[in-house]
């Protein structure tokens with residue numbers, strides 16, 4: 342989604358804005374722009390296309406001002422174009438605005454401003470309305486005009502605003518879209534995400550929903566929705582700057598795939614006491630709580646939803662509580678069975694996915710206790726939950742989620758194991774066995790990564806398929822869904838995942854000579870059934886690539902290629918089986934010449950509905 346950066350200080354703003362925006366490129370965008378105070382005016386430059394286009398257009402222009410705002414736009418209202426790009430201004434260009442989110446009542450506001458107040462508009466965007474609205478209320482005090490404007494605005498937004506007559510100020514607002522403030526020496530920043538500012542400062546203020554910020558070069562004031570000043574502790578970012586860099590890898594995605602042994606090990610070890618007891622410090626779900634809870638909802642989007650499907654299996658197996666898994670965008674409108682006996686688990690890498698956040702709020706409103714599994718510390722989902730289990734994947738930059746998924750799986754296993762042992766529905770012996778095996782996972786993942794060439798080779802011969810089918814049984818269905826999503830989002834191949842037993846109920850009609858079928862056969866008790874399903878598609882001409890556990894070689898007689906994963910308990914195979922699927926998607930995308938880290942039409946964190 343859109344990226345926001347603002348700078349106020351003594352340095353050349355253009356350089357800092359463009360550098361900050363370049364670190365938000367992973368969020369996905371189709372145009373970029375800046376507004377900088379220059380020679381007594383607000384100089385606005387904005388163009389369709391990559392940041393490089395903007396850089397090229399301004400390289401010979403003298404824009405040396407030291408205060409400005411910058412934006413990368415992911416189109417929602419109006420096509421990607423120079424005109425629709427941000428920043429947007431009022432008619433006389435003395436107010437400029439950048440915006441992430443959607444103003445839901447913008448048509449009503451636009452009509453009011455046009456018909457009753459005589460304003461005229463240039464773009465199709467909702468954002469331009471904000472600039473005009475602030476202009477309408479502006480009487481020499483930007484902060485006051487912003488307060489009056491946001492009172493009329495409905496929807497989700499983070500905005501940054503500058504006014505020509507107050508060149509020593511930036512005003513920013515956060516409502517349901519992420520916004521942080523970076524604190525420097527004689528300089529301050531705003532941004533939609535931490536990586537944009539890491540090069541300049543690690544001291545941040547996390548802005549809360551409904552808050553308005555007034556920045557000058559040597560001060561930051563935060564106000565609540567009623568205009569009362571708020572105290573805020575500094576949030577110190579502990580990541581290395583390098584963790585948000587490619588460090589020699591060709592793409593963030595492959596770097597992040599290779600970071601999985603470390604992420605899994607950190608997620609596990611942060612919560613293991615004496616190497617074997619899961620310590621859910623701060624998450625006080627007691628035996629009594631668990632006995633009271635009569636159902637669990639796991640709600641998430643995309644890859645996080647797929648992690649939730651595996652989590653359901655683990656919780657039902659170990660803790661014997663019924664679990665409903667739902668996609669956040671549907672949950673909200675379903676009138677779900679949530680009450681004070683419900684535990685609601687939200688899973689989100691970014692912690693800023695709007696649908697997940699809205700679902701969480703809905704569940705909270707209905708009385709549920711909220712536990713979230715989140716990667717980004719201090720994100721909205723984390724802050725609005727009763728309890729948080731942080732995954733320790735480190736920053737995930739590539740749009741295609743990889744290390745977030747495997748660390749989310751580990752988190753879900755640990756939550757399930759803890760519930761099982763606390764409730765007494767899981768034996769100590771089995772609990773210990775699973776913990777010991779989880780500890781082996783980093784090494785087993787590494788083992789698969791070391792054999793990457795088999796998958797790379799497969800991708801080099803299979804990258805031209807028009808469609809690909811993933812199939813499996815039991816937990817392999819959940820992993821098939823994730824493998825299919827990974828492939829489609831970065832290769833643009835029409836891929837599809839199905840429970841193998843469902844094939845004969847319709848989908849087998851699509852199998853013809855040469856169709857690529859990726860068959861997951863990692864579940865011992867379903868292995869023979871999978872062999873039969875593989876034979877069925879082979880008989881219709883499919884080319885079958887199977888994923889199986891080492892030692893289960895019978896499958897070589899039916900499949901064309903077999904990729905082996907190290908042996909493990911059936912319930913833990915998702916952590917391993919997904920690795921070759923991630924590698925396959927990556928190498929196919931590279932072979933097709935796609936922009937792996939920034940696939941078309943997609944954004945890293947979906948902060949609009």
Ligand code: M6R
Pocket residue numbers: 642643644645688689690691692693694697740741742743826827830945946947
């Ligand atoms: O940040 P979140 O985990 O809430 O994001 C959820 C999905 O948008 C995300 O997993 C998406 O499906 C990825 N592009 C998948 O690779």
